[in-house]
Structures are given as C-alpha cells and as structure tokens.
Amino acid sequence: MTSLFDALLLQSGYNAALVAIGAALLGFAGGAAGTFLFLRKRALVSDAMAHATLPGVGLAFILMVALGGDGRSLPILLAGSAVTAILGLLAVDWIVRHTRLPEDAAIGAVLSVFFGIGVVLLTVVQTMSAGRQAGLEDFLLGATAGMLFADAMTIATGGGLAVLAVWLLRRPMTLVAFDAEYAASLGLDTRRIDLAIMALVMAVTVVGLKIVGLVMIVALLIIPPVIARFWTDRSGRMIWGAGLAGGLSGYLGAAISASAQDLPTGPIIVLVASALFFLSLLLAPVRGVLAALIRHLRFQARVHRRQGLLAIARGEPIHDPLTLRVLRREGLIRPDGVATDAGRGVAAKIARDERRWDIAREVHQDAGLTGRYDGLTPIEEVFTSDEIALFDRHLGAPRPVRG
Amino acid sequence: MGADFVQFSLTPILIGSLAAIACALPGNFLLLRRQALIGDAISHVVLPGIVVAFLVTGTLAAVPMLLGAAAAAIVAVVLIEAIKRLGRIEPGAAMGVSFTFLFALGVLILEQTDTSSVHIDVEHALMGNLESLIWFRAEGWGSLFDPAALAALPEELIRLAVVALILSLLTWLFWRPLKISTFDEGFARGLGLPVGLIGFGLVVTAAVAAVAAFDAVGSIIVIAMFICPPAAARLMTNDLATQVGWSIVFAVLSAVLGYVLAGYGPLWLGASNAVSAAGMIAAVSGVILALACLFGPCRARVGVGAG
Structure with missing residues (x-):
C-alpha cells in the first residue's frame, strides 16, 4: 500500500x-x-x-x-x-x-x-x-x-x-x-x-x-x-x-x-x-440506474396508493399485497385491512377529486389543462381554487366514505 | 508454382480467402444496417475472451479458445446494448466505452498471469500468423490427392472452410427475412418477422465468423474484411445479391493479392524478407475500396451527381 x-x-x-x-x-x-x-x-x-x-x-x-x-x-x-x-x-x-x-x-x-x-x-x-x-x-x-x-x-x-x-x-x-x-x-x-x-x-x-x-x-x-x-x-x-x-x-x-x-x-x-464510468452509470443522480430504479419504485407506490384509496372510497376489498403494504405504511388502513379514519378521509378526497375532474372535462374547454389529468397530479396543481369551487357547485356536498 | 508453393503458400492463401469470405458475408448486412463497426468492437474483445479461456482451461486448444472468444463477443454486444439503453448514450460512444474497457481488461490479465511460456500475446492477436500456417506434409500438387498429406492440413483451414460454408448456407436460408428486415424494418415487423431476433442472430453470426477467422489471421484482417469488400461492393451495384457477389470477389482478391504481394513483393523489389501478410491483405482491400470510391458505377448518393 x-x-x-x-x-x-x-x-x-x-x-x-x-x-x-x-x-x-x-x-x-x-x-x-x-x-x-x-x-x-x-x-x-x-x-x-x-x-x-x-x-x-x-x-x-x-x-x-x-x-x-x-x-x-x-x-x-x-x-x-x-x-x-x-x-x-x-x-x-x-x-x-x-x-x-x-x-x-x-x-x-x-x-x-x-x-x-x-x-x-x-x-x-x-x-x-x-x-x-x-x-x-x-x-x-x-x-x-x-x-x-x-x-x-x-x-x-x-x-x-x-x-x-x-x-x-x-x-x-x-x-x-x-x-x-x-x-x-x-x-x-x-x-x-x-x-x-x-x-x-x-x-x-x-x-x-x-x-x-x-x-x-x-x-x-x-x-x-x-x-x-x-x-x-x-x-x-x-x-x-x-x-x-x-x-x-x-x-x-x-x-x-x-x-x-x-x-x-x-x-x-x-x-x-x-470504473468511474460504471460508478456513474449506477449512481448518477438523474440518469443513473439506481436513480431510475428509485424513481420507478416511487411511481409504482403512488399508483398503488391511489388505486387502493379509490377502492376504499367505493367500498371494494383490496387484494394486491403491494397496495396493502403501501396503505398500511401510511397508516391509511389497519393491519387487518380495514380503513382508518385518516384513510377514509383521504379516500373521500381522492374520490371527490375524481368527480371534480369529470366536471372539469365537461365545463372546461381548455384541453391543455384537462389534458393534464394523469390520475396522480393533485387537482389543486392544475386549477385555481376558484375553479375548483365552481366544480364543487356542480358536485354538491362532500360524501363520507363508510368504514 | 511447384512443391514450394503448395507447401508454403497454398494453405495460407486458402485460409486467408476463406476468412475473408466468412467475414465479408455478414459484413454486407452489417454495412447496410449501419452496424459496420460491430466487427471492429468484436475483434477487440476477442482478446480478453481467449485470455480468460486460457486461464480457465490451461490449454491453448482451439475449442476452449473459440468458446471464450465467442462468449466475450456476446458479453460485448450485451454490454453495448445495456449502456445504450440504461445510460441513453449514443451507439458510437457506447461501443467505444465497451471495447476499450474489455480490451484493457484482456491486456491487464495477460500481463498479470504467467503466459510468457505459451504463445499468446497481443501482437499475435492483432496481426495473426497467417505465414506460419503451412502445409508441412505437402510435396507438390500431387499431395492434394494423398490422404495422408490431406490429413495433415492445418486445422485452421478445415475450421474456416466449415465456418465459411455454414455462413453461406445461413445467408442463403435466411436471405428473404435478412433482406426485408435490413431494408425496411417496419415492413418486416408488419409481416410478423422477429426483427430483433434476426438482428441479434446476425451479430452472433458475425461474432462466430470473427472469432474463427481471428485465430488464424488476426484482428486486422477481420476488421478490414468486415468492412472494405462490402463497402467497395456497395459502390458497384444497387442490387443486394450482386453486392454480396462482388464482396466475395473483392474479399478473395484481397486475400490472394495481399498474400502474394507480402510474400513475394519484397523479393521482387530486392529485399530479402517478406512483410506481414495480414497487414498487406488489409492494405490491398483498402486499395480496392479506394478504386471503388473513385470509379464505382454506383458510388454517389442518390440525388447527387457522380463526382
């Protein structure tokens, strides 16, 4: 040495x-x-x-x-x-x-x-x-x-x-x-x-x-x-x-x-x-393999979280193990699979946003905005609170999700 | 043209020609697919392949060497693909990274291990030893009919003959799918052809040709024959079958002329020693390509006047 x-x-x-x-x-x-x-x-x-x-x-x-x-x-x-x-x-x-x-x-x-x-x-x-x-x-x-x-x-x-x-x-x-x-x-x-x-x-x-x-x-x-x-x-x-x-x-x-x-x-x-090249290929912050992997896993978790919450809102049972794991980790369901109060709250919000999007597509002519619907972007990031209030007038009062 | 020629020159010329044909055949399709440099990359990574094969088996027998080299070629192709996809790197750079890395690895392992007692070294890998592949038992043209002498033909000759034959058969068998997928990939996919598989098969076949030829003639001829005869042939015709025909003619011409010039040319000039046959074959193929570039009937791009 x-x-x-x-x-x-x-x-x-x-x-x-x-x-x-x-x-x-x-x-x-x-x-x-x-x-x-x-x-x-x-x-x-x-x-x-x-x-x-x-x-x-x-x-x-x-x-x-x-x-x-x-x-x-x-x-x-x-x-x-x-x-x-x-x-x-x-x-x-x-x-x-x-x-x-x-x-x-x-x-x-x-x-x-x-x-x-x-x-x-x-x-x-x-x-x-x-x-x-x-x-x-x-x-x-x-x-x-x-x-x-x-x-x-x-x-x-x-x-x-x-x-x-x-x-x-x-x-x-x-x-x-x-x-x-x-x-x-x-x-x-x-x-x-x-x-x-x-x-x-x-x-x-x-x-x-x-x-x-x-x-x-x-x-x-x-x-x-x-x-x-x-x-x-x-x-x-x-x-x-x-x-x-x-x-x-x-x-x-x-x-x-x-x-x-x-x-x-x-x-x-x-x-x-x-060696420097292989390290970069693996570890580089945006273009590296590891970063891409983490990005993919995060995305997967977000999709599963949302699908799970929509299922809760509709009162459907959840079977997918990854979905259950993601929801459990956030405390949105109990270990036995029943939604917690927090979970029902978030589920109600997601389900309501989904209906708001439906309204948005009807009343809003700007396809550039409604086209940004991908199921994951929160509606608040696309429309102003005034617009959302407008959608809500079409929707009526929020509905609770039963546990 | 007597016994000396049969003993010392006939087999190297035949081996050189067969190696040239084996490389030129897939070279035609690689050229049209803009993958001409795959041959370059493969012939560089053959070195780590044979070094590792030697370390594992401890022998210099042909089969483990060929398997090692083929494995290295496949590793290289996979590595290039992986770097291209994972890192979103342009193909040329991905190729450069892969083959320099593997070649450096080969040289390092070679230096680290005690291979001085055996005959593998880098220069041999680059230049081949065409001149040494003589037909020791031959006593004249009559030996061509003498079973005992025929049994003593250099094994490289048999091996390359088999490889050249297999490659010709494959080219003939897969002519239509190869042609369609080379010229119009979308159409080929529309017909239901396994385009990816055909491309991979072509590269593997090229690797087999490179590996078989490399052992006998060194990597210079391999690279030159992958590219120069098909490139010259491309400038002669617009028809694929004709192009393949021309490329074989050019390949054999380079091998024969190159060998003769290397072996006898210096004597004509009054020097006493022959020069490298592998180098000369590559040089002759270059001259043929240069002539095709200057005078080939189809040398210009469509829409650009010749000149």
Whole structure:
C-alpha cells in the first residue's frame, strides 16, 4: 500500500511523477476535447485517427534511419504519426462526402486499412539493416516502463499545451458542437472550428500514444465525456467534468501502475476510467440506474396508493399485497385491512377529486389543462381554487366514505 | 508454382480467402444496417475472451479458445446494448466505452498471469500468423490427392472452410427475412418477422465468423474484411445479391493479392524478407475500396451527381 501512496504523492521517482502529471494533463485534455466529439456524435472518428497513427510511426522511423539517425527521437516519431492521423481523418471525410458510404463504414475502412499498412511497415522495420528492435510495438499498447526523461517531458508538455488549447477554444467549440447552424449564423467559421476540434483530438491521440497506446487511446477521448454526461445537462460543466474525470483516470492510473510490477499503464488508466464510468452509470443522480430504479419504485407506490384509496372510497376489498403494504405504511388502513379514519378521509378526497375532474372535462374547454389529468397530479396543481369551487357547485356536498 | 508453393503458400492463401469470405458475408448486412463497426468492437474483445479461456482451461486448444472468444463477443454486444439503453448514450460512444474497457481488461490479465511460456500475446492477436500456417506434409500438387498429406492440413483451414460454408448456407436460408428486415424494418415487423431476433442472430453470426477467422489471421484482417469488400461492393451495384457477389470477389482478391504481394513483393523489389501478410491483405482491400470510391458505377448518393 505504501508504494501506492508514494506513487499517488509523486514520491516514486522523478520520471514516474512526470509520467503521472503527463497522464493527468493528457486525460484532462482528452476528456475536454472528447466532449466536443461526443456532442458532435463523432466519437469513433477518433478511433480511425488513432489507428491511422501507426503507419506514420513506421515511416518516420524508416526515414530517420535512412537519413542516418537511430530512429528513436520521440518528437519526430510523433510528428510522423500526426501526419498519417490527419491523412486518415481526411480519408474518412472524403469518403463520407463523395460516396454514399455511411460514416461508420468509412471509419472502419480507414481504421483497418491504415492499421494494416502500419503493420506492414513494422515488419519492414524489424528486418531493416538497422537491425535492432526499435520498440515501435510499444506504440500499440503504450509503455511507460523505462521511459526516458526527455520523452516524459515531451508528454507532459504536450498534455499541458492541449489543456491550454481547450481553454482558449472552449466557447466557439461548444457553440459548434451544440448547434452548428446557430454558430454559423453568428458568423463563426464552423468548418474551421470543426478542424480545430479534430486537431485537438489528434494532438491528444499523438501525445497519448506512448502512454496508453493507439488501440486504447480512444478510451481517453470517449469514456470521460460519457461519464460527465451522466452528471450534468450543461455543456460548460460537461467539458470540465469530462476533463476532471479524464485527468483523474490518467493520474490514478499512472500512479497505480507505477506502484507495482506487471501493471501496464495504458490498460490501468482505461480500467480506472471504466470504473468511474460504471460508478456513474449506477449512481448518477438523474440518469443513473439506481436513480431510475428509485424513481420507478416511487411511481409504482403512488399508483398503488391511489388505486387502493379509490377502492376504499367505493367500498371494494383490496387484494394486491403491494397496495396493502403501501396503505398500511401510511397508516391509511389497519393491519387487518380495514380503513382508518385518516384513510377514509383521504379516500373521500381522492374520490371527490375524481368527480371534480369529470366536471372539469365537461365545463372546461381548455384541453391543455384537462389534458393534464394523469390520475396522480393533485387537482389543486392544475386549477385555481376558484375553479375548483365552481366544480364543487356542480358536485354538491362532500360524501363520507363508510368504514 | 511447384512443391514450394503448395507447401508454403497454398494453405495460407486458402485460409486467408476463406476468412475473408466468412467475414465479408455478414459484413454486407452489417454495412447496410449501419452496424459496420460491430466487427471492429468484436475483434477487440476477442482478446480478453481467449485470455480468460486460457486461464480457465490451461490449454491453448482451439475449442476452449473459440468458446471464450465467442462468449466475450456476446458479453460485448450485451454490454453495448445495456449502456445504450440504461445510460441513453449514443451507439458510437457506447461501443467505444465497451471495447476499450474489455480490451484493457484482456491486456491487464495477460500481463498479470504467467503466459510468457505459451504463445499468446497481443501482437499475435492483432496481426495473426497467417505465414506460419503451412502445409508441412505437402510435396507438390500431387499431395492434394494423398490422404495422408490431406490429413495433415492445418486445422485452421478445415475450421474456416466449415465456418465459411455454414455462413453461406445461413445467408442463403435466411436471405428473404435478412433482406426485408435490413431494408425496411417496419415492413418486416408488419409481416410478423422477429426483427430483433434476426438482428441479434446476425451479430452472433458475425461474432462466430470473427472469432474463427481471428485465430488464424488476426484482428486486422477481420476488421478490414468486415468492412472494405462490402463497402467497395456497395459502390458497384444497387442490387443486394450482386453486392454480396462482388464482396466475395473483392474479399478473395484481397486475400490472394495481399498474400502474394507480402510474400513475394519484397523479393521482387530486392529485399530479402517478406512483410506481414495480414497487414498487406488489409492494405490491398483498402486499395480496392479506394478504386471503388473513385470509379464505382454506383458510388454517389442518390440525388447527387457522380463526382
């Protein structure tokens, strides 16, 4: 446990600390940038871009070796991956715009074909006279073990710049993500802002390659916005919420991974994010499963209460066990099923309201009001007391319910 | 085209082609139903499936691996559906959450357990090992009639042949309901067809194809063959039967050309080593799709001029 705390408090080595900070920044930028993608319903475009980075890595390596280098410069490898990621994105856009293929097919095609080309290049690299294992496989699943200081610094800097870019561009990007036509009518160049969103996504993907790997980097762009969506309906809060969720996943994941052997950073970060997701799915206040369940049970109880009270008012016996339980809990019936005074009172009121509604439908022409009858909304919430008094004149005096 | 070819290249080419056909067949319907990425998701979650199957059984035998992978595929489909419904999340994001989660789980379990002694690793899962599926006992074309040599055919070949055959039969048997429910779900429901069941059956069939092919050729080919040949075929014709026909032609063409280019292409260029056949097959299918995008007779949307 102590090693975990050490890692959480950035005490387990300079590189580990740098990686944790880098992962946190990267997660934050990924979550925030992913929010724009999510709102634009283009989450999986990032998957095509992530897979399209592989040929770029291979080409950059081959090029560096051909020019006499050793092919290990991380910034150049990342630059190469960025170039093919952009090509992949352009290919998706071109296919969608110029053919009748839907976007998901374009994404899948670009993803698999670019990845295939990347694998071909990797086998070329493996057989090159440079001979040595270039470690390019690390880009598939990410690897932070044995990361050089300069590499960690590159990642931390890249993550920081991405966060800064999100903050600078948050307003126009929110507008476009939410309502592109409105944004265009305000005079914003939506195509350029769309491109900026994609550039940001690409930056996160490329910077994250070394930590999370290209197969799983999309998790940092997709899962945090989904988490944030559970907790809020407001776009501003969603951006920063997703950033927070992503940053937390990145930080916790990198720290947990640094605290013990055999805990690869990429998968742990993704699993932390997944855990946050499942917690949100379960516990979120309005959209969560638990909240929905409670809402359903409450509704059920209200319906049963009302049906039971109507039965009492009509002097009919109640057999449904749930109805009996609900009424008993409120003290509206005695344990033996006979209505108490309080129960008869409430039953009389409900039965009377039911008759008031009947009158309301006859005398009131406003279907918008009478249409609000659902059997559960109290009549006082729909009509004014004057109107109810009017209904009562048609009804006559209240009638008691016999016990 | 002598004994070497039969021994080293014939079976990989056949396996590649059969895998391509098995994936392209359901791919046609998935494409038209806007579910093309299901193949992508399934091929990612196959990894945790085989890792867990290995942990449970302790062997690398084919049957438990396939069962594990199929179970994982079904878990993934159910998870995607659950997230979509429970959380009211759009399908793309639900898919992204599910497959990255399951894939990460697979990688973690793999790293945590001592599987270094056996041959499962992530790269193998991604890239397959098509080149190693050679017909060791073959001595020439004559071996095709030699029962002893035929008995030593790689088991992947038999398995994929069976799967491709079953998928073709299923496609033929369920042609009408599949076609109707794909193009007009409301009409299909009106006819009393079990639309939900047909959709689920299609996804499960696709999962079976993906799992069977994955073991031999890796997930790149699986994803590429689910999408590229049907997509290219879609741009060639407006008729479903013709489209399925084209997709099979494209699938086989990618497999054969890809394998030959990967195995012999570098030699022609003067290099001494072959490159990844799986990657090359995916690349060739991409080239075919690109050509179809540029020149396919039915490439444009209805109402938009070609160009």
